[in-house]
Amino acid sequence: MPTHPTPTALTLPAGMRATRAVQALLSLLPKQPQAGWTEPLVEAALHEQGVPVNRVTVYRALDRLAHAGLLQRTVNAQRITHYFVVDATAPTASAHLECTACHQHITLDPGAAAVQAALHALREALVQSTGVHKPMLDVAVQGECAQCAGDAKPPFF
Ligand SMILES: [Zn+2]
Structure with missing residues (x-):
């Protein structure tokens, strides 16, 4: 049997009290069953x-952990709620911005909390409406980059 590395405990979300139950929960959750x-x-x-x-x-x-983005909540056909640990190490969503004026590609900072929260909400909505598990998102965004949106002319014109 291959040995699996011991999963590390989840990080306590800000504002959540580290009671004994919560701490036990955070170390328990990474050992999740296949079906969640x-x-x-x-x-x-x-x-x-x-x-x-x-x-x-x-x-x-x-629910707190799901809101914090550590767990993904899905409801199956039997109306049973399943929780899956969101794998923070796997890139599950990324967004790219292409400037419509100068066509330069800008990769949005994956650490940007607001973007991540929005992508997470989008993933959750997809899971709930399509039943797809762990969807990978690649979001293409079109708009003008900061330089082009300002008064400055695009660098290529
Ligand atoms: Zn531009």
């Missing part, structure tokens, strides 16, 4: 570790 997590699975796994949690606490924590 469901609330009863998470609750059972935490109970197994001797962490006292109830349904409401687990749902609330999972």
